[in-house]
Amino acid sequence: MKIRFKLLLLLLLVSIVPLVAVQTGVLESLHSLSGEIGGEVRSELVNKSSVELKRLVEDHARVLSKERKIVELRLQQLSAELTAWIEEGDMFVLPEILVDSTDHDTESDYERLQQKYGQHNFVMHGRREIDFNYVGYGSGYLGTADRIIQQRSTDAIFPLFKTIEQRNPNLTLWIKADFISGESLTYPARSTGMSMGQMMNESQPQTASILQENLLPTWSLPKKDPLTGRTVLTASLAIVVQGETVGSVSIDVPLDTLLSGNNHLNMFSHNIDSLLIKPQLNDNGTGVVEVVAKEVSGTNLKTMMHMWEPSTAEVMLSSSDSVLFSKFKELLKEGKSGVVSMPYKGRDSIWAFSAPDKRGISLVLILLYDDVVKPAENAKKFVTSVISQQYRSTFLVLVAVVLLVSILAFMLSHRFTKNILILAKGVKRIASGDFAAKVEISNADEVGELADNFNKMVPSLQEHIEIKSALDVAMEVQTNLLPQSSPHISGYDIYGESKYCDELGGDYFDYIKSYVDQENIRFTVGDVSGHGVPAAMLMGSIRGYVRARSLSSGTLGEVLADVNKLVAEDTCKTAQFMTMVMVELDPLKNELRWVRAGHDPALIFDHTQEEFIQLEGNGIALGAVAEATYSESCCFDLNAGQILILGTDGIWEASNSDGEFFGKERLWKVINSAKDLSAETLVETIFDAVHEFTGRNKQEDDLTVVVVKRNN
Incomplete structure (x- = not known):
């Protein structure tokens, strides 16, 4: 099927099918949404009212305690x-x-x-x-x-x-x-x-x-003051003179003053019941809750002064839900405040109560569910009416949109696909290797911009392909310059590897047989300043100089001095240089000799030590000064179980996101944990540890490590 027909079908499906689905399902979904909204609002109102009521009674309890x-x-x-x-x-x-x-x-x-x-x-x-x-x-x-x-x-x-x-x-x-x-x-x-x-x-x-x-x-319990008619609590204390009680002093405290904070309960409902209760045992030993005072509604200051009335007869508080009411009594018995949802006078209600005071009296606020959720029910009705009206309007809009999309899709699909076909032919020509391909589209829209970018892309693509091919060849050449296998020396396990951060790198390592004594082997590690192609070219040149010079006799210092003169001629205008360390191993004597050219010292790991043994020495980087001289350091006996490590600074100077360096102390711990593994596994363990420490997918510097283990 041609793309123009696919596009037409796709546009029709994208526009018509969802619209039809919306049309058939919108009423049910919106009504469901209305119910969910009402339920959520209802639940939220109940929860909020419960929390606020509990906070009020606890606040009253604290204020009452302070005033008491x-x-x-x-x-x-x-x-x-x-x-x-x-x-x-x-x-x-x-x-x-x-x-x-x-x-x-x-x-x-x-x-x-x-x-x-x-x-x-x-x-x-x-x-x-x-x-x-x-x-x-x-x-x-x-x-x-x-x-x-x-x-x-x-x-x-x-x-x-x-x-x-x-x-x-x-x-x-x-x-x-x-x-x-x-x-x-x-x-x-x-x-x-x-x-x-x-x-x-x-x-x-x-x-x-x-x-x-x-x-x-x-x-005392609440009672009426005979003169003012106000409900009071009487606090009394004995008067003791010379050890004998001669009387008592008392203060009548207005109950409406102690509980004045209840005046703002109308924010919840005008039908809220405020009670003072006292749990106690009846004649048969069963726990009951007695109402000792009740709030009487008042509409002005005068009546508010008489808003609390003590019970004139024995009134017991109860609920039809015996289980929850028992829980309510148990909480009061334990001296706790809380909120319980249970029926009150046959209607679902929220009961918020404070912890009993020293007299065993608690404040209880009872709020009917119907008063709490009334706003939610009103909101649900309003949302339902709005949804119904919106559904009718949406249906008409859907019909108009379907017709309009169908017409536009049919009219524009041919024009749009025509230019796509032209671009497709151009892509086929490039895929076949014809980099002279161009497309002729003069539109001023995105397709025209795509055509212009396509025509500009072809020459750049050809250039990049040529560069990529050259880099692939260079990578293969540089890979072949590095050792393809590790030397086998009795009593030693040797392995080295380089990982470049770019396609090409400036790190170098090598194994070179001594010209004088063919039993001896020289381990060389170098690091050219910079990365990429320039560093790789200089690395290749220096490798050739080192190998060529090693064919003649001479100490390690004489070899590097001659190599340095050649490198200085190459880098006099580029300011490039290479640091290098070369260590010669005499396997018969287990003896090491070495020379440094501005490189970090070679490291000796000994598990009996708490840090590396460093093979120190003086020497400037290769290519820095043409007449530089280098002295060979001797000697170090490599004992059984010790490990020689040569590496570039990409290892210990690798940093994480916090700017912290990997460091040689962390390297020592990694080697210590893997000291019994093979040299190859040890090198891979070091690379993995650096990668895990930096936390980056792409390394920032070339990494090179050569490990020489003397077996036990």
Whole structure:
């Protein structure tokens, strides 16, 4: 089938088939998406609400704990100072730190009175029925004990009551001290405008008198304050004088003040239930959860002051899911906070609860699922309606697109394929070896640009092929210049190899028989500066010089001195040079002699040492100075188990991505780990270690290693 027909068919398939598939499947997919979106939003809302509710109750628990500690601290201050007041009598002086020096005018006190007690009828005949400027004294003498306090002595202790109320006005509704004699003190005082001497028999706000033998504060369950109608918690502490409990001091704390943070729960729902609960055992020993107080909805500040109501009858909290409710009770028993999803009054709900406090009371917030997921249901309905409308519009667009694509595909396929056929013929000519091939396409579009690049590519392609062929020949020639096999010497295992980073390289190694003593063998390793073709050409020349000079007698130093003169003539204008190290082995004596020409020293590995033994020596690189001289170093005995290593700096100067060098210390560790392997395997192990260290697919420098192992 011609390409023009294939292109036409492809365009039709690419356009029509997906569009038809979208048309048939879009409604089901979009409706499914709508359900998934609704489900995800529903799940997310439930999870978010659960997390937020739990955070709220835990925050309330922390705030409640902090405020409870504040109240208990105030109780301890009151108890301590009342004890000192009773013991010291007229000598009592209140510490200045407990005296509030801030002036509060009458108008400010009146505003606080209105805010705290919320009653306009606390003012009678121009005088306040509740007054912040007095401590109310109730005689209430029972006649069963000596009087403990005297009414006229309250002036000394009054600043303490006033300071505590002013410093914590929201946590203090009434402060009262009750004594076993029947006497009592109450702040603020309930006054009818009488003088202090006339107030002794006036009734005071009724606060529970709790006498405790221990010195720890105790808290009551929620109850109604008879004067203000507010739900309060009463904190009490014993007053101990000379080791005997003579009474108790108490603070009535408004429950709505402690739990004022609940006022923003309307962000979740207006139907949320806020309860104070207390787990306990019933008559038959079964664990139950009693509701001790419940939040009553309020719409303004006045009703908000009465938003918490204590239970007037015994009310038990329950759920139809007995398993989850048992888990809920177990968590309360363990003193933990948490979130549980279970029915409440027959409807699925989220229960968030705080850990019980010292009295065993917890705050529970119960939010109905329906209130949480209502936005998700509304969103799902909206998305469904939008999807239906979009489907109708999409169907019309699909029909129009199919028609348009079909017409355009038919009209353009012939014109497009015509130029492709011309390019195809040009490619066939190049494939047959006709590098004179050209295509004639004058279009100003991408196909025309492709034709221009095709015509420019042909000469470059021919040139690259010629260069590649020349490089292949050069690679083969250079490969043949290096030893094709390792020499066999009794008692020794020898292997060398070079790996170039480009097609051609400047590294060189060789095995050369000594002209004087044919039993001796010379190991030569060199490294030409640079890479590629220039380095390879110089390497080939130097190899020839070294081999030619080795046919005559002379020490290693004399050989390199003569070679250096020839190299200097070649490199005087190019500034190239070659470093070289040559080591001669006398296998009969196991003796080494060597000479260096600017190259790194040859290395001797001995597993008994912690680092290499280096065959040091002086000598400048070949080609640097024409008249340079080189001295032969002698001698080193190569013992059994020792390994001679000659290499180029591409090994120890190989670097990783962090710029760290491979180094000779790491090379020593690699050789130590593979010292018992053959020389060939040891060389491959070194190459693999360098490659793994650099982490690169292409090496950055030529690598050459020659290993001479003396067998045990």
